[in-house]
Amino acid sequence: MEDLFEVRWHGRGGQGAKTVALLLGEVVAASGKYIQAFPEYGPERMGAPIQSFNRISSQPITLHCGVEKPDIVIVLDPSLMETIDVIGGLSGEGTLIVNSREDPSVIKENLGFKGKVFTLDASKISRETIGREMPNTPMMGALIKVTKFLNLKEVLEKTRTKLQEKFRHKPEVIEGNIRAIERAYQEVK
Amino acid sequence: MSEKRMAKTANEAIAEAMRQINPDVVAAYPITPATEIVQIFSQFVADGKVTTEFVPVESEHSAMSAVVGASLAGARAMTATSSQGLALMWEILYIASALRLPVIMPMVNRALSAPINIHCDHSDSMGARDSGWIQLYSESVQETYDNVIQAVRIAERSLLPVMVTTDGFILSHCLELLTPLLDKEAKDFIGEYRPKNFLLDTEHPFTVGALDLQDYYFEHKRQEAEAMIESKKIILKIGEEFERKFGRRYEFFEDYKVIDSEVATVVIGSAAGTTKVVVDQLREEKIKAGLLKLRVFRPFPAEELKELLKNVKVIAVLDRADSLNAVSGPLFSEIRNALYDLEERPKIVNYIYGLGGRDIGLKEIHSIYEDLEEINRTGKIKSLLTYLGVRE
Numbered sequence: 001m002e003d004l005f006e007v008r009w010h011g012r013g014g015q016g017a018k019t020v021a022l023l024l025g026e027v028v029a030a031s032g033k034y035i036q037a038f039p040e041y042g043p044e045r046m047g048a049p050i051q052s053f054n055r056i057s058s059q060p061i062t063l064h065c066g067v068e069k070p071d072i073v074i075v076l077d078p079s080l081m082e083t084i085d086v087i088g089g090l091s092g093e094g095t096l097i098v099n100s101r102e103d104p105s106v107i108k109e110n111l112g113f114k115g116k117v118f119t120l121d122a123s124k125i126s127r128e129t130i131g132r133e134m135p136n137t138p139m140m141g142a143l144i145k146v147t148k149f150l151n152l153k154e155v156l157e158k159t160r161t162k163l164q165e166k167f168r169h170k171p172e173v174i175e176g177n178i179r180a181i182e183r184a185y186q187e188v189k
Numbered sequence: 190m191s192e193k194r195m196a197k198t199a200n201e202a203i204a205e206a207m208r209q210i211n212p213d214v215v216a217a218y219p220i221t222p223a224t225e226i227v228q229i230f231s232q233f234v235a236d237g238k239v240t241t242e243f244v245p246v247e248s249e250h251s252a253m254s255a256v257v258g259a260s261l262a263g264a265r266a267m268t269a270t271s272s273q274g275l276a277l278m279w280e281i282l283y284i285a286s287a288l289r290l291p292v293i294m295p296m297v298n299r300a301l302s303a304p305i306n307i308h309c310d311h312s313d314s315m316g317a318r319d320s321g322w323i324q325l326y327s328e329s330v331q332e333t334y335d336n337v338i339q340a341v342r343i344a345e346r347s348l349l350p351v352m353v354t355t356d357g358f359i360l361s362h363c364l365e366l367l368t369p370l371l372d373k374e375a376k377d378f379i380g381e382y383r384p385k386n387f388l389l390d391t392e393h394p395f396t397v398g399a400l401d402l403q404d405y406y407f408e409h410k411r412q413e414a415e416a417m418i419e420s421k422k423i424i425l426k427i428g429e430e431f432e433r434k435f436g437r438r439y440e441f442f443e444d445y446k447v448i449d450s451e452v453a454t455v456v457i458g459s460a461a462g463t464t465k466v467v468v469d470q471l472r473e474e475k476i477k478a479g480l481l482k483l484r485v486f487r488p489f490p491a492e493e494l495k496e497l498l499k500n501v502k503v504i505a506v507l508d509r510a511d512s513l514n515a516v517s518g519p520l521f522s523e524i525r526n527a528l529y530d531l532e533e534r535p536k537i538v539n540y541i542y543g544l545g546g547r548d549i550g551l552k553e554i555h556s557i558y559e560d561l562e563e564i565n566r567t568g569k570i571k572s573l574l575t576y577l578g579v580r581e
Contacts, residue, residue: 021364025196025364026196026364029195029196029364029366034366035365036365037196038359038362039362041308041358041362060366062465064328064356064363064459064462064463068550
């Protein structure tokens with residue numbers, strides 16, 4: 001389990017934190033690694049803070065407990081940082097990626113966080129590509145760029161296949177998400 | 190041999206197994222966290238991927254009643270439920286087993302009200318432990334799927350209903366890798382259902398559910414008890430065949446380094462997976478730790494457990510349900526009972542954990558092994574029963 005990699009997603013109900021964890025799980029699974037993807041089921045209300053998780057490893061994963069010490073935390077909604085300890089359990093070696101227009105240094109200072117911080121204006125990207133505020137897939141693009149454990153082209157292919165199952169009759173949603181991931185990959189800083 | 194791996198939640202994996210089983214009748218009522226099972230399955234029905242007669246009933250009591258009726262008529266019948274749904278099936282559970290109907294039921298473990306809670310514990314299925322149903326528990330999504338496939342054979346061979354459980358949310362909603370059987374493999378393994386006695390066989394009419402008072406009721410219950418005893422061989426045989434064909438081993442329990450261990454835990458369900466990680470860490474520190482993961486709780490493999498556990502010095506039994514009996518959890522009672530006949534008995538303690546979905550992590554499980562080592566060193570048990578991580 002030495003190469004176990006754990007991800008925690010913070011979002012608000014309706015922003016697709018659960019969906020993106022499942023999507024990442026499927027995409028990584030298709031690359032041959034072992035995965036888990038699961039949401040924290042609390043009161044599921046639109047706008048309420050929620051979390052979801054991924055585990056990734058080259059070995060079978062038998063853990064069935066919550067993720068307490070993530071390697072990477074992704075924040076889909078910057079306003080969550082005011083009320084939720086988004087860096088909880090994250091060590092100084094850890095990575096934080098935030099959907100924000102701010103420069104990473106600002107977030108780093110505000111949170112007093114010692115690890116690596118990346119930002120991406122995922123809300124803007126999603127509005128321009130998907131046509132509405134849906135920061136989840138662009139933030140997955142940022143994750144892929146930052147972690148480098150997946151090949152972008154492969155991710156785009158797998159994502160397209162996965163979205164085709166769900167949005168067969170809405171090709172614009174599929175293309176929008178693909179463009180969102182591509183742009184996020186380029187624009188994360 | 191098998192289809193390539195895919196990512197599925199336990200609910201999706203169960204629905205997939207049900208698609209391959211293609212039961213004659215499925216009657217079900219939705220309940221969190223088991224709803225997806227029949228939701229996905231009903232889509233298979235609507236899409237013509239199965240030929241099942243799907244009966245959307247108005248309650249779980251009706252679901253089990255409809256399934257009992259279908260099974261008596263000669264159909265391969267299934268339902269799925271959780272928690273309060275299982276509780277509402279109660280009186281019909283006993284009827285299904287006593288009529289010797291090979292009904293198959295995936296059961297997603299969830300706490301019982303009150304207070305209302307949708308998360309995992311084993312109170313629901315543990316409460317049904319004396320209902321004459323075979324109970325198979327699962328550690329992972331893969332085991333859940335494999336257990337459902339095997340359950341069909343076990344039920345139809347033993348003529349007893351089988352409940353396959355999976356942990357609510359922890360597994361039911363957790364995406365993991367699953368290697369399902371190919372459709373043909375599943376179909377060949379399960380085989381065709383040919384009931385010996387069924388009500389639609391009008392050439393051979395018989396009576397069902399007749400009054401059975403002081404003169405014969407006892408004999409009929411004795412036969413039912415005998416069927417449960419006989420099912421042990423059947424479960425092992427089908428597990429062997431499954432391993433021979435598909436490479437994954439299924440017995441009454443998994444011996445995870447128990448054989449040479451001094452301190453060991455007995456765990457059911459998904460927490461066993463987390464415990465394996467702790468055992469590995471302890472083994473690296475040269476601590477002789479082990480885990481016995483129980484798969485088959487009914488029939489209870491008392492003799493086999495005794496054999497494996499007899500040389501362990503200190504044992505902790507982890508119960509994800511409380512019997513509220515002022516003594517211990519249900520699994521502890523059974524395990525301690527099984528060890529009673531040993532001349533030199535291991536020391537044994539009970540932990541009740543995870544009620545209502547309370548997370549059990551590496552730290553908590555480590556603390557249990559620390560307690561066991563202390564008992565091993567001092568020979569003294571400070572507390573027979575511990576409510577793990579509860580605020581009091």
